[in-house]
Amino acid sequence: MNFEYKEPLLVQEVASRDGLQIETQWVETADKIALIDGLSACGFTRIEAGSFVSPKAIPALRDGDAVFNGIARREGVIYVALVPKVKGAERALAANADELNLVMSASQTHNRANMRMSCELSLAGFGDIVRLVDGIQHAKVSLNATVATAFGCPFEGRIDEDRVVSIARAYREMGIAGITLADTTGMANPRQVARLVSRVLEHVSAADLTLHFHNTRGLGLANVLAAYDAGARRFDAALGGLGGCPFAPGASGNICTEDLVNMCDEMGIPTGVDLQKLIALSRTLPALVGHEVSGQVAKAGRNCDLHPVPEYVLTI
Amino acid sequence: MNFEYKEPLLVQEVASRDGLQIETQWVETADKIALIDGLSACGFTRIEAGSFVSPKAIPALRDGDAVFNGIARREGVIYVALVPKVKGAERALAANADELNLVMSASQTHNRANMRMSCELSLAGFGDIVRLVDGIQHAKVSLNATVATAFGCPFEGRIDEDRVVSIARAYREMGIAGITLADTTGMANPRQVARLVSRVLEHVSAADLTLHFHNTRGLGLANVLAAYDAGARRFDAALGGLGGCPFAPGASGNICTEDLVNMCDEMGIPTGVDLQKLIALSRTLPALVGHEVSGQVAKAGRNCDLHPVPEYVLTI
Numbered sequence: 001m002n003f004e005y006k007e008p009l010l011v012q013e014v015a016s017r018d019g020l021q022i023e024t025q026w027v028e029t030a031d032k033i034a035l036i037d038g039l040s041a042c043g044f045t046r047i048e049a050g051s052f053v054s055p056k057a058i059p060a061l062r063d064g065d066a067v068f069n070g071i072a073r074r075e076g077v078i079y080v081a082l083v084p085k086v087k088g089a090e091r092a093l094a095a096n097a098d099e100l101n102l103v104m105s106a107s108q109t110h111n112r113a114n115m116r117m118s119c120e121l122s123l124a125g126f127g128d129i130v131r132l133v134d135g136i137q138h139a140k141v142s143l144n145a146t147v148a149t150a151f152g153c154p155f156e157g158r159i160d161e162d163r164v165v166s167i168a169r170a171y172r173e174m175g176i177a178g179i180t181l182a183d184t185t186g187m188a189n190p191r192q193v194a195r196l197v198s199r200v201l202e203h204v205s206a207a208d209l210t211l212h213f214h215n216t217r218g219l220g221l222a223n224v225l226a227a228y229d230a231g232a233r234r235f236d237a238a239l240g241g242l243g244g245c246p247f248a249p250g251a252s253g254n255i256c257t258e259d260l261v262n263m264c265d266e267m268g269i270p271t272g273v274d275l276q277k278l279i280a281l282s283r284t285l286p287a288l289v290g291h292e293v294s295g296q297v298a299k300a301g302r303n304c305d306l307h308p309v310p311e312y313v314l315t316i
Numbered sequence: 317m318n319f320e321y322k323e324p325l326l327v328q329e330v331a332s333r334d335g336l337q338i339e340t341q342w343v344e345t346a347d348k349i350a351l352i353d354g355l356s357a358c359g360f361t362r363i364e365a366g367s368f369v370s371p372k373a374i375p376a377l378r379d380g381d382a383v384f385n386g387i388a389r390r391e392g393v394i395y396v397a398l399v400p401k402v403k404g405a406e407r408a409l410a411a412n413a414d415e416l417n418l419v420m421s422a423s424q425t426h427n428r429a430n431m432r433m434s435c436e437l438s439l440a441g442f443g444d445i446v447r448l449v450d451g452i453q454h455a456k457v458s459l460n461a462t463v464a465t466a467f468g469c470p471f472e473g474r475i476d477e478d479r480v481v482s483i484a485r486a487y488r489e490m491g492i493a494g495i496t497l498a499d500t501t502g503m504a505n506p507r508q509v510a511r512l513v514s515r516v517l518e519h520v521s522a523a524d525l526t527l528h529f530h531n532t533r534g535l536g537l538a539n540v541l542a543a544y545d546a547g548a549r550r551f552d553a554a555l556g557g558l559g560g561c562p563f564a565p566g567a568s569g570n571i572c573t574e575d576l577v578n579m580c581d582e583m584g585i586p587t588g589v590d591l592q593k594l595i596a597l598s599r600t601l602p603a604l605v606g607h608e609v610s611g612q613v614a615k616a617g618r619n620c621d622l623h624p625v626p627e628y629v630l631t632i
């Protein structure tokens with residue numbers, strides 16, 4: 001492990017999309033907007049703010065249009081929308097999303113379970129979205145596509161690494177600049193991460209590659225470390241560690257943003273995020289979603305938040 | 317990070333000592349014995365089975381003698397006892413502990429808070445214990461000493477690395493073979509871990525050095541990875557992630573044994589531990605301690621524990 005370099009690590013905040021999408025307690029549109037505006041005030045430059053999917057499929061995010069129209073657009077912040085299909089892309093463009101994030105699983109079974117179509121049909125839909133964006137004159141919107149279950153599938157198990165690399169290359173050949181490798185149900189391990197990141201970086205620059213880890217089996221930050229060490233510089237994370245996967249019941253969710261930022265702060269890796277503000281924002285989550293969240297740093301505080309010395313110690 | 321080597325990683329199980337010591341619900345002696353015997357059946361070769369401290373200080377472990385006398389000694393397993401003072405050492409020897417683990421904090425304030433004495437007095441007490449063991453003919457007991465708060469103190473903050481190295485050297489010069497560096501309240505980060513482990517390995521062989529991490533700020537397994545990469549091979553961990561520190565309220569505990577073993581299994585690093593048995597044992601913990609525990613793998617299952625494919629998928 002090379003601990004000399006201290007290149008910046010870019011955190012894309014996904015609490016308002018991947019975090020909230022499985023919550024059963026309805027979060028008011030105004031509260032979603034306040035969360036996103038709170039995140040941009042912490043210093044994030046990329047926020048996945050919502051998704052444009054069928055309200056039947058993900059009722060928790062059915063107000064994507066109102067959310068995108070309500071947020072205070074902060075200069076320099078890219079507001080991303082998840083759009084699996086062309087219909088969602090049209091809505092996202094109408095709502096002035098800065099970037100569209102398309103998603104397909106490397107696993108056929110997971111894609112059928114999640115998107116209700118084959119990978120081939122998903123890819124054909126991506127082509128439609130690329131053509132839609134290309135057809136808009138002066139469109140400033142950028143494109144990213146996610147390879148879900150890139151490190152393992154809860155139905156199929158291991159995923160062939162060649163398949164993940166070839167999907168990433170196919171995305172690029174379609175004209176999609178950004179690539180995300182997603183460990184959708186937390187099956188990745190650091191050795192696998194280092195290997196796959198190295199392979200994908202032969203085809204995609206570090207500036208265009210995002211890693212999306214879940215902490216389902218407690219390995220989230222270890223995987224970030226391995227990916228960073230292998231050259232990755234962009235990571236998804238969700239405030240409080242919100243999120244999860246309906247096909248992996250009982251598991252914890254996305255890697256926790258404040259735990260990741262704390263790790264970077266302690267290691268001297270710049271993120272541009274204000275950890276103290278972030279912790280304060282995270283502490284509002286339990287009231288918002290109606291349950292405790294899995295993040296640690298919001299409970300334990302930063303290292304520099306020292307505890308008072310017990311009185312009896314002074315007499316020893 | 318060098319991901320080619322796959323040298324074995326030795327896990328010392330500390331659930332029955334560091335895990336149980338802060339539990340408020342009384343765990344019956346027979347249940348403690350069953351837990352320890354369950355652990356030795358999973359393949360652990362080192363188990364910190366209990367402590368011999370004042371029953372007023374740690375009432376949860378007041379039955380250390382009965383526990384040591386009740387366990388089924390499995391051949392090849394070293395049963396360790398935590399003994400901060402000479403009186404405890406006498407009790408541990410009478411109970412046939414295989415190894416004594418002494419403990420002092422690198423931080424004067426933490427040592428006064430935890431041990432109610434200065435570091436100088438703690439070290440003098442260690443000398444008494446070394447002489448006690450030396451004075452017993454044919455004594456087969458081995459000695460280990462822990463540097464607590466080696467990576468940070470909740471009262472003092474940063475700990476000077478030179479001080480940690482010099483304490484480790486002082487332990488060795490007293491005739492104590494084993495050294496543990498403990499991140500008592502989870503303040504370590506991977507960069508610091510790599511640096512300090514490298515420095516201490518100049519004075520202590522990897523076979524004699526143990527790392528003890530807490531997951532207080534979510535960095536436990538990332539720190540294991542950094543330490544392993546720097547040459548460390550022995551790690552403490554507690555079933556279910558039990559434990560914690562009274563001076564770091566709200567925080568989670570020791571790194572979770574089954575999460576660590578799962579990481580090693582997935583990375584191809586041998587531990588000699590049966591993960592499936594271990595998960596089954598961990599799932600008995602909530603009933604034993606009266607609350608949910610923080611470990612992830614016992615909730616999510618192993619990667620190879622696949623989920624059934626939803627019926628609707630077959631029609632797509």
